[in-house]
Amino acid sequence: MSDAVVSEIEVPLEPLILKLPDLAREYFIPENDARDLLIRxxxxxxxxxxxDGALSPNEESKLLLLAHQFQLSEGELDRNGAFSRVAKxxxxxxxxxxxxxGQLTAKKEDLPFNFQKAERLVWVFNSVQYLEDRSKIKYEGGSHGVSFRLMRGVYYRVGAHKGEAVRRTERLHVDTGTLAVTDKNIYFSGPSKSFRIAHSNIVSLTPxxxxxxxxxxxxxxxxQIFVTGDGWFAHNVLANVAHLDS
Incomplete structure (x- = not known):
């Protein structure tokens, strides 16, 4: 039977819920193990x-119904990040x-940002590491040259040069703080670095x-790199949020 057919089958949960304790006892499954199997x-x-990379409203409703019927808490369901994946x-x-x-719990007034008028908060990432790529030039293969004494107190240096300029890129950890995404800008604030970037000023995103x-x-x-812990989610939010209805 295909997954498409299986997904359309509606199984009544009430009889199953009533049978679970008896089934667990019959097969000598401890109560904690039975609950663990439900969570898994x-x-x-x-x-x-x-x-398929997406969650339909119908699929979400089925998941929430299962959680409610079996009285599975958010903490239990998020032990491996599954509940957070559903929310994202x-x-x-x-x-x-x-x-x-509409499910965001963070409030604009609780965040360390000066939001613009009518700006709508979309998501807040906490404990974000902010990294920057910085280019530095280093001279390699240089020489101090050789000094020759021409007369007392007079020297002549030949062959001195700085060498070849080599450009290197270093990725540095600049700060750790809060990253907020609105429908107009992204904001970052940490102990030593704070800034705002308009979505219209972003030319590329790399997940x-x-x-x-x-x-x-x-x-x-x-x-500029933001380590949020979930690159897929952060990239999808930033890639699509600028197209929200105004």
Missing amino acids: GWETAVEHFLG ARVIRDILKGNVP YRDAVAIVRDSATAMP
Whole structure:
């Protein structure tokens, strides 16, 4: 039977819930192990639904119904990050529809930013490492030359040169702080560095496993990297948030 057919089968949960304690006793499954199996099953369902990179409202409803019926807490479901993945997939879905996500718990007034008028908060990343690529020039192969004494107190140096200029790029950890994304800008604030970048000034985005890099619209701009812990989510938010309905 195909996955498409299986996904359309609706299984009544109430009889199953009532049978679970008896099934656990019959097969000598401790209560904690039975609950662990339920959580693992929920995590497997999340993997299945997100297999195509998106979460439909119907799929989300099924997951939430399972969690409610089996009284699985958010903490239990997020032990391996599955619940967070569902929340993030919902945010991406809302953004793609042109809507500002409505489940954000952070409030603009609680953040260390001077937001612009009518700016809408989309997402907040905490404990973000901010890195910068910086270009440095180092001279290699230089020589101090050789000094010859021409007469008392007079010397002549020949062959001195700085060598060949070699440009190297270093990635430096600049600060760690809060990264906020709105429908107009991205904001960063840490103990030693704070700034705002308009989405319209970002010319490229590069996703990494745990980070996203941006390059501003400037002839001398170097990549600015934000290590959020989830590069896929951060990249998708930044790539699509500028197209939200105004």
